[in-house]
Amino acid sequence: MNMESMTEGKKETFSPEDSCTGGGSVFAVQSEILRRFKDVYELFPGSFSIMNAGGKLIAWNRYMRDVIIGRPEGEMSDVDGMRAIHPDDRDFVMQQFSAVISLGADKTGEARVLVGGGPEYTWRAITGRKIEVDGEPCVLAIGIDITERQRLESLQALHLRMLELAEASSIEELVRIALDEAEQMTGSAIGFCTFITEELNNEPVQVWSTNASNHFRHAGMGEAGHPILRLSHLWDDVIKTKQLVIHNDYPSLRKRSGLPVGHDMVIRALVIPLMKSGEVTAIFGICNKAAAYTEADAGTASRIADCLWGIVTRKLAEQSEQRMQEQLQQSQKIELLGQLAGGIAHDFNNMLSVTLGYTEILLESIPETHPFFEGLEAIRRSTERSANLTSQLLSFARKQLRQMQVINVNEEVAVMLPILKSALGESIQCNCKPAIDAVRVWMDPTQFDQILTNLCLNARDAIGHSGTITIATGVKHVETSDIRSGFPCLLPGIYVSISVTDTGTGIKAHDLPHIFEPFYTTKEVGEGSGLGLSTVYGIARQNNGCVECWTEAGSGSSFTVYLPRYAKQESTTADTTPELHGKTTGSTILVVEDEPDILQLVTRFLENQGHRVLTAEDAETALAMVRDRQLPLKLLVSDVVLPGMNGVDMNQELRKEIPDLKTLFMSGYAPERIRQHGAFEEGVNFIQKPFAMKAFLKLIHDILEN
Template identity: 40%
Template sequence: MKNDHHDSAGLNAPVPEQSGQRADETMFMALFATHPSVMLIVDAGTGRVVDANHAATQFYGWPVEEFRKLNLLDIDVPSPADGTNSPSLLAALEQGRTSRTHRKADGSVREVELFASPAGLPEKNTLFVIVQDISERKDFESLTEFRLRLLEMSNTSSTEELLTFTLDEAERLTGSTLGFFNFISDDQSIVMRHACSSCAKKDNCGEASHPNQIDPAICADVITEKRAVIHNDHATLRHCNSRFVDHQQAKRELIVPIIRNGKVMATMEIGNKPIDYRDEDVRLISVLAGVAWDIIARKYAEESERKMQEAIQYTQKMELIGQLAGGIAHDINNVLMAILGHAELMIDELDEWNPFSESLLTIQESAVRATNLIQQLLAFARKQMIQPTLVELDKEIDKQKPMLREITGDRVRIEWIPGSNHARVLIDPSQLDQILTNLCANARDAIEGAGKVTIETSTVRVEAAECYAGHPCQTPGNFVTISVTDNGCGIDSNTLPHIFEPFFTTREVGKGTGLGLSTVYGIVRQNKGYLECQSSPGCGARFTIYLLRHDDSPETPENTSAGVSETRKAWKTILLVDDDPSIVALIRTVLTKHDYAVLTATTPRNAERIAAASDNEIALLLTDVVMPEMNGRELSARVQAIHPHLKTLFMSAFTMEMIAMHGVTGSETNFIRKPFKISTLIQVIQKILG
């Protein structure tokens, strides 16, 4: 009985192995349910989710009941490289480890790494899967790769290209489809759109040229509070006047500031993420924007230093040319004065049929051309004697249309588009004439066959942020622009940096002086303006000049040649002083011929002695400015002490700068520049003595 009882009891007792297995399963499921790691049990054959632990429901956002209705393929976001996601995912799980992108219940995605092994549960062919969130690691890897790529690009790419690449990366990392990068002015009041993403360009949101000013209200909260701003609904976007409102698909946006030294330097905007932006997006985009800004700021500093060095070298070169021009101008102008004067005297004496008349006219014309060349050099060197006056730009250009049409000829049509709306600029009208003449001549030479030159004016306000962003105007303000555009052959990138250098020309030898554009450059800079050229081969060229707009009328100097009387005052005494004997001889002949009594001297001391010894009242002192012993201004004061009613007419072949150093300014009423025509000299003298 005992043995029977024992056998009976043994048959009903649990098998130790089965009991231990159930205990292990119970312990496993308890650990599975409470473990802080994200864990799933899936069917290895189909990918169906058999079970999910509490950590998984917290991570993904689905309750266990919902989770058990899902397939692992439902939450897997396939890579574009995968043809179909099913074989790729399940095959990868069999290998025990794979990296995937998973979708959560709220629609957001996370980068995860899956570790799989057989579960060993009663359900056959099940896998135990541990899910590890590696999004931060992936972001770090992406940022590292982005930084290296941006550094590499910075050597060859423009600032706008670097910013576009940054915005494209921001869109990729967040799933956005719009992106903009804005620069903020130093006073934080101006927002300049500087770049947009590739998607924004394709979507016609970035079709405007950059940089362009936008409504500061877009970034008001970001700038004032120095923090990132998220707008996750369309109503909020409209409330804050966002740039994205103009886009019919706009729903959400994120704006992050880039802050350096306590000031917002720029903002990065991204928009239209399929789901709401979150704090993790703020952190990611802030790092991305900061990396880009530091690289771009370094590139900008390097470019600024390079441009400064180039500007210094260019300025030094131009200054040397200017010194050369100024140095030779005096001597050459005196020589030309003698040639022009004697030629004019001989032409007046000869009859038209005289065989020498034509030769003398040729001599005179050649001397005039040489004079113009010297004036062009002085214009480039900004050493011209000028008399700026307030002119209404459109009206002044309109006067010059007939002359400009003569320059371009019949084959080139001039289109005139006035648009400055009666705006005025302060400039010597003769210099405006030089600018338009040279630009139209340059355009004509660039056009083969028939063509068109468009002259257009407008007004523009240049802000400080635009100057910072690379605008040709280096200082902010209100400007009037003159644009001269042709449809000629255009200028290649190698030639473009040199076009304003004197004597630089692409025309064949003997066909150009190379002084046309350099003259324009010198005149514009002398008038505190700015100049840029936009051109490419086969696309013509556009020259744009920026001149400061003047709304107040300044005092303008009297024109020395206006209102000249034809009445001659016979036998008035003129004291003529010049250290060049040939000039003295020429002018004495001319003045004597016009019934003036002439006293001459080649040194100031001698002139002073002659004035003291003269019994006749000296009516006019005609004197050079720069001379040995004393200058013309000092001589005038000494002679006037002897002859109180004396009037003075200064003349000089030196540059404006040199003349001003000797007491005679560009606004001096009684001044005549050498070389001058004999008839002009007589008219000026008659006006002074009249």
């Protein structure tokens, strides 16, 4: 290849010389000829430069001078061309430069080149070729701006990378990847993403770039100790306008009265709102670029934020669907477990009924000095405790009717305390501080026990290994002004308070709004159903009360349940319950029970009281007996669940024959379908198995007498 030029009327030829090391071609040229060709390479649409082996510029075009170096023509001689390369890419370019000089091989690469001395830069594809100028080895370099191409390739690579990582990575990890890329592509020093709403569920509400996190750690404050940006008013303008905002002179903004304590100074900021359903859900920001943020930076950061938010919202939707599936499965599991518990409790109650009934009859028939008396009394107490366990099973299975009665709260807590201490374990101390005033409520005792048990077990889990739980009762006068000020109960009045306070870890701020939600739990998978506090809340509301929570991270929690105080005076009349060995007026009673031992127990007991007792093991037999004999029945005592026709339907058929027939239902549990038949509306008599014989006798007496 020949290059020709006319110089002073002479034709000079520049011929290539074979390189002894690189096997390529090296052009030899004189510096005088380069000067004469300056008008030619001035027109080159990019940077053109020639540097000697030391990296000094000996030739350049206007683009190189004005855009890259940023100096006047008179200051260009002997400028170090390597100073125009971005510091992070300088070693790479110098290696390529040395290879061109020593090997004579053409080299092409991509690097960031500073604009006007920096800190702004552009990406350029640079091709270097060895030439000789005045016999000295030099490198001719040509650069083409590829910033836009590089930006698009980086964004595409980021998108593909995040798509690949989306399934296996947490939202926090994905956000940090996007922040790191936004920092790198814009030359920023800080990257952050803070969520305005509880969009991240159990994820952190604020995420920092790797660079920012490392800075916090080196500063000794830690990322967790850094101020939460959403708690300040730094970005109110972004939230209000819902538009991208650039602040290139942040300190001069008057409305910025100052950053939170511990926050680095912000010089420049570019902040992007992330939207969902027309509202700002999070803000994505980069700060402290060395130069002013440009529209190009805004476009780059917006593309990264859009890429991130598309993946995050899809992941959040998937997580939400997964939680719904898990809740459905959990609900189905609980329902199946409830059915199993209800069935077990029903059968167990039948057995306990026989044990408790005969034990009470024996205790009534022997004096307290009898050698068997203490043993029988122990059997009775043990049976009653077993009955309490089955009562809790039935409550869990939602198969138990509310049996409302007046409860002395202090007495009920005292009864529950030994059971609770056993459940809490030896390492946890349980104290009780009862109220001095009368604290009585009108509710189902089983529900009260549920409240106390759930709160104590929840406190135990919060404590962990060792600590203290304090149960306190009291009276709270709630005024209308209290409710207006945010007190959780809906009506003014006098309430009985039951509080359970622990010395545990407390509740984190982002968990606190969700603690009463069904299935919400901070425990590991398999360690909690998330139904304990929601059950407490539901029972309190069902009984016209409310629940209040106080907590402080690291200092424990206190849950207080408020229930309306029972205002009526307790009856002072004497107990009219007949003794078991006494006789009541004789009546004809039909007992229908499919469990033979219970049928025999009830029959013997009622006959002992002077009643005429007819028995049947199913509804069909009972109906046939009544229709055939035309008996003067006064009372039907029937199990609810019977083979074939149930006790409710049988009762309705018998009333067609005997309209004034009185009825007492008994059952180990009460199926939901019974409610649909109206069996347990107000005024219907019902006794839960197992029952004390005195209570059974009193109920029989009251029904027959009234």
